[in-house]
Amino acid sequence: MPAAASGPTPAPVISRGSLTIAALSTIVEWYDFTLYLYFATVLSRVFFGGGELSLLATLAGFAVSYFMRPLGALVFGHIGDRHGRRRTLLLSMALMTAAMLATALLPAYGSLGATAGVLLLVLRCLMAFSVGGEYTSVVAYLLEGAPPGRRGLVTSLASAASEVGALLAVAVSAATVALLDTPRLDAWGWRIPFFVGAALAGSIWIARSAMQESPDFERQQRQRTIPASPILHTLTHHRTAVLRTFAISALGSITYYVGITYVPAFLSSNGGRGEAESLWLSTVAAVAVIAATPVAGALSDRLGRRPMLIGLAVLGAALPLFMFTYMAHGTTVQVALGAVALALVAGGVSAVGAPATAEQFPGEGRLSGLALGATAATALFGGMTPFLAEWLVQATGWTAAPGAMIAVVALAVLPVLRQMPETAPRAAHERASPATESSR
Numbered sequence: 001m002p003a004a005a006s007g008p009t010p011a012p013v014i015s016r017g018s019l020t021i022a023a024l025s026t027i028v029e030w031y032d033f034t035l036y037l038y039f040a041t042v043l044s045r046v047f048f049g050g051g052e053l054s055l056l057a058t059l060a061g062f063a064v065s066y067f068m069r070p071l072g073a074l075v076f077g078h079i080g081d082r083h084g085r086r087r088t089l090l091l092s093m094a095l096m097t098a099a100m101l102a103t104a105l106l107p108a109y110g111s112l113g114a115t116a117g118v119l120l121l122v123l124r125c126l127m128a129f130s131v132g133g134e135y136t137s138v139v140a141y142l143l144e145g146a147p148p149g150r151r152g153l154v155t156s157l158a159s160a161a162s163e164v165g166a167l168l169a170v171a172v173s174a175a176t177v178a179l180l181d182t183p184r185l186d187a188w189g190w191r192i193p194f195f196v197g198a199a200l201a202g203s204i205w206i207a208r209s210a211m212q213e214s215p216d217f218e219r220q221q222r223q224r225t226i227p228a229s230p231i232l233h234t235l236t237h238h239r240t241a242v243l244r245t246f247a248i249s250a251l252g253s254i255t256y257y258v259g260i261t262y263v264p265a266f267l268s269s270n271g272g273r274g275e276a277e278s279l280w281l282s283t284v285a286a287v288a289v290i291a292a293t294p295v296a297g298a299l300s301d302r303l304g305r306r307p308m309l310i311g312l313a314v315l316g317a318a319l320p321l322f323m324f325t326y327m328a329h330g331t332t333v334q335v336a337l338g339a340v341a342l343a344l345v346a347g348g349v350s351a352v353g354a355p356a357t358a359e360q361f362p363g364e365g366r367l368s369g370l371a372l373g374a375t376a377a378t379a380l381f382g383g384m385t386p387f388l389a390e391w392l393v394q395a396t397g398w399t400a401a402p403g404a405m406i407a408v409v410a411l412a413v414l415p416v417l418r419q420m421p422e423t424a425p426r427a428a429h430e431r432a433s434p435a436t437e438s439s440r
Helices: 016-024 026-038 040-048 054-066 069-083 085-104 114-145 148-179 182-189 191-208 215-223 230-237 239-261 263-270 275-303 305-329 332-358 366-381 385-396 401-418 425-430 434-438
Strands: none
Touching: 016 026, 016 114, 016 148, 016 191, 026 040, 026 085, 026 114, 026 148, 026 191, 040 054, 040 114, 040 182, 054 114, 069 085, 069 114, 069 230, 069 366, 085 114, 085 191, 114 148, 114 215, 114 332, 114 366, 148 182, 148 191, 148 275, 148 332, 148 425, 182 191, 230 239, 230 366, 239 263, 239 275, 239 305, 239 332, 239 366, 239 385, 239 401, 263 275, 263 305, 263 332, 263 385, 275 305, 275 332, 305 332, 305 401, 332 366, 385 401
């Protein structure tokens, strides 16, 4: 059995409505993710008393909960591979809804003391656990339900929707802070964005109840090929595919978390920009990503996943080194151009990486394979890399250090990408690559 294959996916029978619901649902995941970071200073006062170490405790809670994502991906991946994509999508969104609602109702430090902070951490872990299985399940569902020649475009919509969620969190946070003074914000106003998130998640859960099952999982049911132990099946037959998936996701994570998420902090601490200007510039970059992501996904359908990822890795090895230095000393226009350039590289990798990682596995055990490869890479190259990037800049004084981090990972994964078989159906049909031929 080959180590990587796209699997005998049947002609799609998933309605456009079901695909739309699945694609848009990542809005909720990234709304919560971004909201917690934007409200970190407020939450530090509300749940940790506002002392000297309160903000550090709030951010530490975020970092700790982040490592629950791989565990959630494995658990929900097993459910999805054994009992269906639809079931795992319903379960993960139900858990996300409950976690957001419970956070909105949580008593503050003034009522419970230190216990309030502990409960917030528990709910963050629960949220991260559910999110762990959310994105991989959505990617697999979109891939299996999309027309073969448009898998890249359709699957990339999950990445674009996640940026919409981040922008929504910015908008709700900004409106809440602007309309309320600090006493009212700390007393009850901080709950508003979490109630909005809970309502949004609940709406998605209701919409998901009408979703169809993945045609690929239905094929497995008919053919009785559902693995008894999806994780063991994947580790036995698709170890190379797991490594490829890890490499692709490592590149996607480092470019996103350093090239997009870390940029506002970099501009504030090293570029002499105010917090408001830094966030505005990052918002411009996020809008550019939303527009460019479907384009990159569609191009990967035509040109192939392999050449697109190789090209993006080359850009990742060269461009960030220059752009971080450029942003540290440039004008506002130059900073905006640098932020957009970094964001476009990150968005391109996310767009192409979504179908490319899912196509490394056949339908049998696909979610477990993504959990072992993609989510593990995100845990290692995601949550801690902004902290590491800032530490390197402060320790060395070298403003290009974050770009060097991206370059090292890009160069490390290039050999893997060069040997990766082409998985885009249209590109593989038009010109079979040597790697594809050798894997048959």
